[in-house]
Amino acid sequence: MKSIFVILFSFIILSCHSQHKNNFKAKEIYKSENLVITHISENSFIHTSFKQTNDFGNVPCNGLIVKNGSESIVFDTPINDKSSEELIQWINKTLHSKINAVIPTHFHDDSAGGLQAFHNHNIPSYSYIKTIELTKKNNFVVPQNSFNDSLILKVGTEKTITKFFGEGHTKDNTVGYFPSENILFGGCLLKELEAGKGYLGDANVKTWSNTVEKVKKEYPHVKIVVPGHGEYGDQKLLDYTIALFKDQ
Template identity: 85%
Template sequence: MRIIKNFIIILFSLIILSCGSQHSNNFTAKEIYSSENLIITQISENSFIHTSFKQTNDFGNVPCNGLIVKNGNETIVFDTPTNDKSSEELIQWINKTLHSKINAIIPTHFHDDSLGGLLAFHNHHIPSYSYSKTIELARENNFVTPQNSFNNALVLKIGNETVTAKFFGEGHTKDNTVGYFPSENILFGGCLLKELEAGKGYLGDANVSTWSTTVENVKKEYPNVKIVVPGHGEYGDQKLLTYTINLFKVH
């Protein structure tokens, strides 16, 4: 009887441990590529964070995240690395290591940590898609401009699955959109979402008064989200949405 009781306790403990992983995800994340300019971390069976770096005056050398999602031998990338050199490295890695075609690149806002390496994708004839306001702001700031626009939401096919990009309101910028990969319930929040314990960051193009409401809209749209990837820092789960909402709440 005691042996059975001990077995039940051990089994229960293992279940608790398996449910309590840092990212609320049974997949064990692992860094699978690293160079001076680019780090790639696999966070689920078919999703990878690409991290490149941007030297800033106020915040030092900042790591900047984007997301690669895969189905079959096709991928879609959210946000470019910060420059063309890092983007070229990413494109080669996807082609040669994942043996995948890149169907699209989707910059989620007009800053260079989102579209700074766009020319490299265009040079490989990879189509780019952005919210119409992103194209307008990129053009105003003399940046390389995404080729295809959408008004509120975009749905693209990837293998047998789809991905979406959608505008929910202003926050970090007037044009910030988020990406969603429904088959794995992964949300790429870009710079609209903050990692846990992060500060408010760069606010030069922000609408601080609407930021919380925008993220609340995102949270309502994706109640089943399991993994949330911010533009900078550690990924996590729905707690990042709640943290960002509270960080910018107008009291």
Template identity: 75%
Template sequence: MKNTIKNLFFVFFSFFILSCGSQNKESFKAKKMYESSNLIITQISENSFIHTSFKQTNDFGNVPCNGLIVTDHQEAIVFDTPTDDKSSEELIQWIKGKLHAKIKAVIPTHFHDDSLGGLMAFHKNGIPSYSYVKTIELARENNFVIPENGFNDSVVLKVGDKEVMAKFFGEGHTKDNVVGYFPSENILFGGCLLKELEAGKGYLGDANVSAWSDTVEKVKKEYSHVKIVVPGHGEYGDGKLLDYTITLFKGQ
């Protein structure tokens, strides 16, 4: 009888520990802060928000596109612009009006318009942009708005008292895709390099599919303690998105 009680206690305790370990995403209850026909803003942690805008495509329909806002002490940094200037202006005004925050920088994570399509709106509002040097090169080649400040491999910026970083780990979705990281909350913005669970491979017109898995392996190794992972499209989650993306492109 004692052994049975011990066993039951062990099973219950193990379940409790496993449940607590899987609560990373749920420890903060996400809440929608703003919604219009062009833009949705969702708070996912104490100091981080996903902004979602939309891009009409021939192959995939009206695609929701994610970016990330991180804040500290009434300052903000934005990863990826909404898809156009109108939605970007909407986002800028919301950050200023509702968060009462000064936007210190915008960081496009690659050269496609779901990453820098609204860059002109940020520039018109006096907000500096930073990107990997290859993104500047590709934006220029494609006659897109060009980010103002280039970095080689990585950049670290301050938002309030906290650090925010962007880093290039290798090719995948594009030749220039970087990821963003907010260490104080262990949040990774993967942009279009990372896929939501159960997603397909998406647009591959500028991709290096043979390098994709290896690149994400490097990201996983660098940010082994990540708690929240935000992909360029679809639902955010945890480190499982890294594993899913690695498997999706393995052996391509």
């Protein structure tokens, strides 16, 4: 009888834990003129800053914060140093978290425009080797550490994976993955549902679909997909982006 009770109690605890994880309700938890932070899962947050453009208006630009214990990693900086400083202060003071690294996923300013603010706080930066080359070529702030194909960084007791799958939005676009919560940060390689093709000045539209197909194959269990601009979603964003650039 006692063993049956223990089994039943364990089942209830596991069920409640599972329900808590599955029923997480995303919510906006910080908003200022320059920065919005949205809590999208137990340990992950989207940071959104804004870029004023001639062709597309005031564009929201997404990045991702992942956290474990008292440590965090940031994918993509906000659009400039001012917004990045605001984000760093928020992570330190609200999440009470040490930022282990910042990872720009490509060389444009909606990915690396606030890099200097992170360097000012002695937060190490990591990027794909082509991102290093392109930031140097364009006289942008250069990430401090490079990797050839993929990078694994620890955050608390968990890990993050950053990997280059091929050209698309740019020659250097990488994606970030947080396995413990099955969250993919696609950056500007991935589009929100119903989005247009966006800025193509540095793109390789012929390989774009194939690159995203490789991402989809690599991470079949992904639950949350965060694009560089617009609303996050699920694997449908991968399928939509593949279809958008098919047969170019």
